[in-house]
Amino acid sequence: MCVFVLIASLSTQPLLQKVLRKLAFSPQTFEDLGVEKEVAVRRRLAKEFNKRREDFDDLRSYNDYLEEVEDIAFNLINNIDVQETETRIATYKAANAALTALNLQREEAYALALKEQEEFERKEREARAAQLAQEQQLEREEKEREQREIIDKLETSQKDARAVVAKSRANAAKRLATVSGAGKPQGLAAMGFGFGADYAKLLKSRTTSKKGSNFVPDEPHVPFNDDWYSYDDLYVFKEGYDDVVSEAVRKDREGIMRAGGYMVHEAWQRALVSAVAGLDLMPLEGLDDVNGTTPGNLDSNGDTIMATV
Amino acid sequence: MDAVERENADRQKRWAKEQKVGEGTYAVVYRGREFATGRKCAIKKIKVGQFKDGLDMSAIREVKYLRELKHQNVIELLDVFSSKTNLNLVLEFLDSDLEMIIKDRSLVFLPADIKSWMAMTFRGLEFCHRNFVLHRDLKPNNLLIASNGDLKIADFGLARDFADPGFKMTCQVITRWYRPPELLFGCRYYSSAVDIWSVGCIFAELMLRTPYLAGESDMDQLKTIFRALGTPTEQDWPALSHAYFFAMPHPTHPSKLPKIAKEPSSRTAEEVDGNVDLASTGPGVKAKSRLKRKLTSPNESESKARSIARKLDFTKQATSP
Numbered sequence: 016m017c018v019f020v021l022i023a024s025l026s027t028q029p030l031l032q033k034v035l036r037k038l039a040f041s042p043q044t045f046e047d048l049g050v051e052k053e054v055a056v057r058r059r060l061a062k063e064f065n066k067r068r069e070d071f072d073d074l075r076s077y078n079d080y081l082e083e084v085e086d087i088a089f090n091l092i093n094n095i096d097v098q099e100t101e102t103r104i105a106t107y108k109a110a111n112a113a114l115t116a117l118n119l120q121r122e123e124a125y126a127l128a129l130k131e132q133e134e135f136e137r138k139e140r141e142a143r144a145a146q147l148a149q150e151q152q153l154e155r156e157e158k159e160r161e162q163r164e165i166i167d168k169l170e171t172s173q174k175d176a177r178a179v180v181a182k183s184r185a186n187a188a189k190r191l192a193t194v195s196g197a198g199k200p201q202g203l204a205a206m207g208f209g210f211g212a213d214y215a216k217l218l219k220s221r222t223t224s225k226k227g228s229n230f231v232p233d234e235p236h237v238p239f240n241d242d243w244y245s246y247d248d249l250y251v252f253k254e255g256y257d258d259v260v261s262e263a264v265r266k267d268r269e270g271i272m273r274a275g276g277y278m279v280h281e282a283w284q285r286a287l288v289s290a291v292a293g294l295d296l297m298p299l300e301g302l303d304d305v306n307g308t309t310p311g312n313l314d315s316n317g318d319t320i321m322a323t324v
Numbered sequence: 325m326d327a328v329e330r331e332n333a334d335r336q337k338r339w340a341k342e343q344k345v346g347e348g349t350y351a352v353v354y355r356g357r358e359f360a361t362g363r364k365c366a367i368k369k370i371k372v373g374q375f376k377d378g379l380d381m382s383a384i385r386e387v388k389y390l391r392e393l394k395h396q397n398v399i400e401l402l403d404v405f406s407s408k409t410n411l412n413l414v415l416e417f418l419d420s421d422l423e424m425i426i427k428d429r430s431l432v433f434l435p436a437d438i439k440s441w442m443a444m445t446f447r448g449l450e451f452c453h454r455n456f457v458l459h460r461d462l463k464p465n466n467l468l469i470a471s472n473g474d475l476k477i478a479d480f481g482l483a484r485d486f487a488d489p490g491f492k493m494t495c496q497v498i499t500r501w502y503r504p505p506e507l508l509f510g511c512r513y514y515s516s517a518v519d520i521w522s523v524g525c526i527f528a529e530l531m532l533r534t535p536y537l538a539g540e541s542d543m544d545q546l547k548t549i550f551r552a553l554g555t556p557t558e559q560d561w562p563a564l565s566h567a568y569f570f571a572m573p574h575p576t577h578p579s580k581l582p583k584i585a586k587e588p589s590s591r592t593a594e595e596v597d598g599n600v601d602l603a604s605t606g607p608g609v610k611a612k613s614r615l616k617r618k619l620t621s622p623n624e625s626e627s628k629a630r631s632i633a634r635k636l637d638f639t640k641q642a643t644s645p
Contacts, residue, residue: 239447271568
């Protein structure tokens with residue numbers, strides 16, 4: 016508000032040769048007002064005096080032109096012969112209007128070209144980044160797929176787990192070689208996924224241990240290593256029995272037994288084994304030992320032998 | 325003092341409690357020693373009194389079945405005695421369990437290690453099933469490893485004998501990740517096949533070094549199983565829709581089981597030599613005959629695997645359990 020008042024009052028003052036306009040006011044950029052003024056003057060002059068080296072026949076005349084421009088600038092900045100300088104500018108302006116306009120166009124074109132180039136470079140950078148990200152994503156997916164494949168194979172195939180892992184590792188190495196050429200040896204180590212790496216180590220340790228002196232040849236596998244009598248010479252197990260108790264279970268109208276996998280023949284087998292298991296024990300055997308029971312009378316398991324058989 | 329009390333006092337005097345090694349919901353476990361021989365043992369003190377009906381069910385189950393089962397691959401119950409109002413179970417002391425070994429990334433498993441552990445698990449389990457006992461809580465945590473490499477099945481707190489025809493069993497057994505789909509579907513009549521499923525999961529875990537089927541809830545467990553192995557159809561699993569909790573999770577997945585698993589009758593000992601078919605045991609496959617074939621299939625040297633198992637450093641774990 017006060018600025019408007021100031022302008023209104025000042026513009027009526029006869030002291031000022033220059034007309035003040037609100038539009039011409041600008042925020043101060045430099046602390047030194049002299050610098051501020053110089054920048055303003057040079058900005059104005061640059062619009063008019065925009066001739067280039069190409070516009071002159073020789074260097075001398077170009078230097079003369081530059082000196083003249085500097086002269087005008089100096090005069091305007093330091094308020095020397097302002098009136099005269101302004102007329103110089105006006106005559107120059109009139110004489111070189113065509114060339115000035117042409118140069119202005121040229122400059123604009125140049126600026127535009129610069130801008131376009133910048134834009135192009137930025138786009139290229141973005142594209143490169145996107146491509147890289149995509150490649151990484153692909154690689155990640157590939158790796159994940161591979162791992163899944165190994166797990167699937169381990170689940171379903173009948174092959175040896177080591178063979179499966181080794182095979183897929185070989186595939187992975189081949190793929191890596193085609194993707195990134197030969198200059199990426201650390202990629203393999205980075206790919207050492209989960210138990211794959213462990214297995215590699217394991218295979219190595221196996222081969223070394225085989226060469227070593229402490230190699231033990233395989234023994235035949237013994238499925239059962241306890242002393243077990245199954246009583247199966249004492250009974251013959253039949254396919255089915257006329258069993259009243261389990262009749263409902265066998266018919267299983269609602270299917271609830273079948274759903275849970277209950278097996279009637281397990282119950283029959285149990286009944287049979289229980290029936291025959293004690294047949295070879297003589298009744299009343301061993302009673303004599305028990306008659307004199309003392310705290311020290313223990314069997315091999317440390318149980319006190321009670322007066323029952 | 326009557327004869328029973330005197331007997332109990334004699335028993336108690338044979339064992340020395342040394343150091344507390346762990347505490348569960350219903351028991352405190354101490355490391356102990358037999359006075360006479362210096363043999364290490366674990367003493368499980370059952371907390372009595374916080375249960376209205378007297379002893380906890382699992383303590384009763386544990387005593388009931390471990391008193392009967394004596395096998396190289398089943399933990400041995402050395403003694404039982406009471407002190408004041410507590411019941412004490414004296415068990416074999418074992419240094420480590422499979423869970424600790426699986427989690428210890430510094431240990432590399434050889435195929436022979438895994439085969440040996442699986443063979444020992446199956447021997448112990450076959451012994452239980454041979455004596456008509458279902459374990460119903462098989463998981464790596466319950467497979468203990470002795471310092472000489474022996475594997476022993478422990479924790480019979482959920483065990484029971486085979487049900488008579490027509491008698492219901494609970495389906496809320498077996499730790500979720502190792503629970504077979506028939507239990508998740510709420511079947512109350514099941515067989516020894518439930519334990520085999522758990523062993524299959526343990527086998528896969530030994531190979532992968534991470535739980536194979538890790539579901540977050542019971543329903544998620546079913547989804548996880550079907551995602552890995554395929555959703556069973558009415559043909560694969562007749563009468564499934566009659567299961568108590570039957571609700572088929574979506575989306576369904578095509579079966580990923582090898583074709584051979586669907587026709588159990590055509591399987592032969594040679595075919596089961598491979599590693600993986602064990603993990604793909606579907607319900608309805610006769611568990612017992614499957615187990616026998618498994619045990620008769622050729623295996624790598626066990627003594628070699630044992631020697632590796634012995635190399636595991638148990639001294640560290642024994643001092644700071």
